[in-house]
Amino acid sequence: MAPSPTFKALKVWMDDDLVGHIQLNRPQAANSMNEEMWTELPRSQSARVILVTGAGRNFCAGIDVASLGSTVLSHDASCAARSAYRFRAGLTRLQEAMTALERVRCPTVALVHGHCVGAGVDLITACDIRFATTDAKLCVKEVDLAVIADMGTLQRLPGIVGQGHARELSLTARVFSGEEAKQMGLATAALPSRDELERHGLAVAQGIAAKSPVAVAGTKQVLLYQRDHTVADGLDYVNTWNAGMLHSADFAEVFAAMKERRKPVFSKL
Secondary structure (H helix, E strand, O other): OOOOOOOEEEEEEEOOOOOOEEOOOOOHHHOOOOOHHHHHHOOOOOEEEEEEEEEEOOOOEEEEEHHHHHOOOOOOOOOOOHHHHHHHHHHHHHHHHHHHHHHOOEEEEEEEOEEEEEEEEEEHHOOOOOEOOOOOOOEHHHHHOOOOOOHHHHHHHHHHHHHHHHHHHHHOOOOOHHHHHHHHHOOOOOEOOOOHHHHHHHHHHHHHHOHHHHHHHHHHHHHHHOOOOOOHHHHHHHHHHHHHHHHHHHHHHHHHHHOOOOOOOOOOO
């Protein structure tokens, strides 16, 4: 299917109404994230699984400071408080765009190649699954720019790789490879080439897309809820989910398919 004409900084398309693709599409700027990209991210999500990729040689080089300078970084010389208020409002909007990727009902799978720096790391930590090429170069760059990472890395990365790795990477701003990302758990697989990365990512996405969208969406939501709650709270939450889920048509379809020795077929959510 042809990419949607309504997006400028992203390329968005679907495979058979099951696997969605969101591609950061500013290769001439190493897919640095400009104003349009932040605006388009929250409205680009409609599929059973979403693959997030970068066009060209890099996944994402971070924020395009020149593009965002007139909005988020604008300064009111007459009043420091007003400057701070506008900065906070602008940053909140960017944070919400990233969180929209985390909150979308279907799983998101990031495929990282080339450079993934700063806001690129913010983005992949908001995804559910991450794969990388072994030679990808990742970096939590912000301290080298005399700022604090403020769009999700410091909040999400510790839960993915642990406090030790998260602190070391965030405080040193050192570059680490896709292979090391796999070793610490940021990526669950590291592939030797971009072609193999894309084939692997698509195969995983297609496997998830073939499963019950009710069960997949529920599992993602329960995992997301559990991150910020106690085990007891999480058990109560999943209890409520399954009280409704066991009445789904998908549940009946699984057992019918088993009886008839065929693969189950699920309708759209």
